[in-house]
Amino acid sequence: MSAAIDPRVLAENSFSNLRKNFCTSMIRAMTKLITRIARPAALAATAATGLLATALTAAPTAVAATESTPPECVRYYAGWRYTSVENGCDVTVAVTVEYADGQVAPCRVLEPGAWATFAGYGSRPDGVTGLRTCDPGAV
Template sequence: MIKPIKRARPAAMATAVVAIGLSSFATAPASATAPSNAQPVPACVAMYESWRYIQAFNGCADTQSVLTVYRDGATGLCSTVPRGALSTVGEGYLGQHGHADHLALCDPLLTSSLPSAS
């Protein structure tokens, strides 16, 4: 006698594929966290957040080098924002780290050779 094929097998395969796919998110490499000595930006620098970008407007008299600090503790790259400029300085809240917490000043020794962000 021939045994009937069980219908649960395709469902079990789909569940296994989803579980394997989701496990790749759990094992993603950790991002850099904010340095403990990172200073907040001055009040003349404003942060704007959208689903796609984090932008900084520099209303200060001087150029500012800033980085985005996300709520999960990760940080973005340093960006140099000229006086009077609006520059993209990070990924928005649909990105890997979610919402931004604040902007911080970059270490001047590390940013002396950075090009301006636009």
């Protein structure tokens, strides 16, 4: 005696196999597409990163501070995230912030009444030690 095949089971198995094969082929196709797209994108990103790193190392990072202190009308307010500097003088000044750990800060030119924002001292306990005048044209 032969067993009868239920047409509903046959249809369900066929659909299940069809769906499985379709999903498998779509996953393979998407993987190939992503691989073809990802390789050039990764190469471009690597090249861009290399060029950016070269440009950043070639560019001057900051201007060295001179050994003079700015006038008393130039004040700073140090915080863990930012250090704000205010020029309360009637003349333009160029200043940089000094940190106890030797962190380098850029030289900024402040017009009378202007403010500038520098990096704060972060989680380091040493903080900002003061301001120094600087030459904004020096490299």
